[in-house]
Amino acid sequence: MKVSVFRKEHFNAAHRLHNPSWNDEKNNTVFGKCNNPSFHGHNYEVIVRLTGEVDPDTGYVYDMKILSDLIKDHVLNRFDHKNLNLDVPEFKDLNPTAENIVIVIYNTLRKEIADKFDLKVTLFETERNFVEYPVG
Numbered sequence: 001m002k003v004s005v006f007r008k009e010h011f012n013a014a015h016r017l018h019n020p021s022w023n024d025e026k027n028n029t030v031f032g033k034c035n036n037p038s039f040h041g042h043n044y045e046v047i048v049r050l051t052g053e054v055d056p057d058t059g060y061v062y063d064m065k066i067l068s069d070l071i072k073d074h075v076l077n078r079f080d081h082k083n084l085n086l087d088v089p090e091f092k093d094l095n096p097t098a099e100n101i102v103i104v105i106y107n108t109l110r111k112e113i114a115d116k117f118d119l120k121v122t123l124f125e126t127e128r129n130f131v132e133y134p135v136g
Contacts, residue, residue, distance in 0.1 A: 002118075004051040005061045009071050011080035014041040015096040018085075039083060042125050046075065046105060051118040062117060074108050098125040102133045 017034040018027050027035045034040065048071055052061045082088060084096040090104045102123040113119055124130040 001054070002051050003054055003061050004049050005064065005067070006047055006049050007064060007067045007071060008045065008047045009068075009076060010043060010045045011076050012041060012043050013079050013082050013084050014039040015084040015091075016040070017095055017097060019095060039085070044079075044101075045124040045130075046071070047122040047124075048109065049118075049120040049122070050113065051120075052116060062113075070109060070112050074112060075105055078108075098123055098129065098131045099133075102131045106133045 015034075016036060016039045017031040019030070022030070048067065050062045050067065054061055078088060079101075084091045084101070088096075088104075091100070094100050094104075102121050105123065106119065106121045109121065110119055120132065120134065122130060122132045
């Protein structure tokens with residue numbers, strides 16, 4: 001039988017939503033206040049879900065201390081109190097929308113977690129706006 005375990009963390013980061021191939025008018029029309037040239041910030045909340053079989057020896061699906069450390073090392077230390085556009089290499093040429101951020105987090109963690117575990121990442125940009133990857 002499979003069980004899902006969850007770890008919730010948070011980080012604070014600034015970003016600007018902007019498409020450099022568009023003119024200022026189109027960027028402002030599409031992204032509004034999120035296109036502020038001086039950036040803006042969010043208090044993000046990230047929830048990582050792992051699903052797998054319960055290990056009969058430990059009773060764990062996954063050691064939550066190890067999961068916590070992975071999230072800290074590979075997500076929080078890279079994103080927390082950073083300007084995503086300027087400080088995180090993945091967003092040099094990728095618009096740091098919530099959708100793109102959750103995919104980057106997923107891809108980063110997927111490399112660190114064995115394939116026998118199903119991984120899903122939920123990212124709250126605000127209390128009311130959140131994204132999840134992968135879908136299904």
